[in-house]
Amino acid sequence: MRLAALLVVLAGCSGFIEKRAASTTYSILEKSQVAARREADVEIARAALPGGLMQIEAFALAYPWHRGFQTMRAEVLCQYATGFVFDDWEDASLAAREGAEALAARVERLTARCIEANLALLPAAWRSARAQGGAAWLALLPKARRAHADALRWIATSEAVLLALAPMQRIATLPVIEATLARSIELAPGAHDSDAELMLGTLQAGRSRFLGGDDGTAMFAAARAQLGAGGLIADVMFARGVAVARQDRALFTATLQRVLAADLAAWPERRLANELARIKAQRYLAAIDALIPAS
Numbered sequence: 001m002r003l004a005a006l007l008v009v010l011a012g013c014s015g016f017i018e019k020r021a022a023s024t025t026y027s028i029l030e031k032s033q034v035a036a037r038r039e040a041d042v043e044i045a046r047a048a049l050p051g052g053l054m055q056i057e058a059f060a061l062a063y064p065w066h067r068g069f070q071t072m073r074a075e076v077l078c079q080y081a082t083g084f085v086f087d088d089w090e091d092a093s094l095a096a097r098e099g100a101e102a103l104a105a106r107v108e109r110l111t112a113r114c115i116e117a118n119l120a121l122l123p124a125a126w127r128s129a130r131a132q133g134g135a136a137w138l139a140l141l142p143k144a145r146r147a148h149a150d151a152l153r154w155i156a157t158s159e160a161v162l163l164a165l166a167p168m169q170r171i172a173t174l175p176v177i178e179a180t181l182a183r184s185i186e187l188a189p190g191a192h193d194s195d196a197e198l199m200l201g202t203l204q205a206g207r208s209r210f211l212g213g214d215d216g217t218a219m220f221a222a223a224r225a226q227l228g229a230g231g232l233i234a235d236v237m238f239a240r241g242v243a244v245a246r247q248d249r250a251l252f253t254a255t256l257q258r259v260l261a262a263d264l265a266a267w268p269e270r271r272l273a274n275e276l277a278r279i280k281a282q283r284y285l286a287a288i289d290a291l292i293p294a295s
Helices: 002-037 042-062 067-094 100-119 124-132 134-143 146-165 167-187 191-211 217-227 232-246 249-261 268-286
Strands: none
Touching: 002 042, 002 067, 002 268, 042 067, 042 268, 067 100, 067 146, 067 268, 100 124, 100 146, 124 134, 134 167, 146 167, 146 191, 167 191, 191 217, 191 232, 217 232, 232 249, 232 268, 249 268
């Protein structure tokens, strides 16, 4: 009896120790994300992210019951896919360099993993709706809750990235992407540095150029109000979306030059995001003749 009791106590201690270890590790990883947002050297962040992702993958496998690790895994995977890798493709595509097709294929593989990781965070009905197609997904959106907002935003963002890779082939996905982003905004306005607002505004602007209608101005205004002066990515995406849709070279140039003139040290908590925004601004200015041909 004493041995049996001891085994029960040890089993309980083991579970307690495991939970404490998971909690401590998760807390450290959360702080590492804060440190990453303060990083001023983009290449350091770029080089560190794949290794960090592998580490988080390991913790997600070690503690499958810990939702925090599963959520962090999905977010970091999506950041890498829709941020750095897509950014590489965009850079190669705008500059008409070799390698754009290989990068597009890599973006497709990684965004598929991003979507799967976020579907795993949603109730089973969402996976079923996705398998059935757009109509089933749209019918489920009104039932989404605040806890679903981040996963929905990442899924829609990934689909928007895929749309950018092949607009003509994937144009039919646009209404579902826009509806998903809109629902995410309803549930969590301004979340994750207003990513959903900025993406929806960009999509609306692109559509308005060819089909008319809302050009995304309201979405960008909302994002700017939420982000404040330090959210330079809002200006960059406004230029890429609204100014390009209007074919307004003056607005495009003035907006991006304002980003390049900003003192990035003024917003240390957003240093990495603003460094990336500056790189995009330089890229778009270099590609102005392709984006807005001189009349």
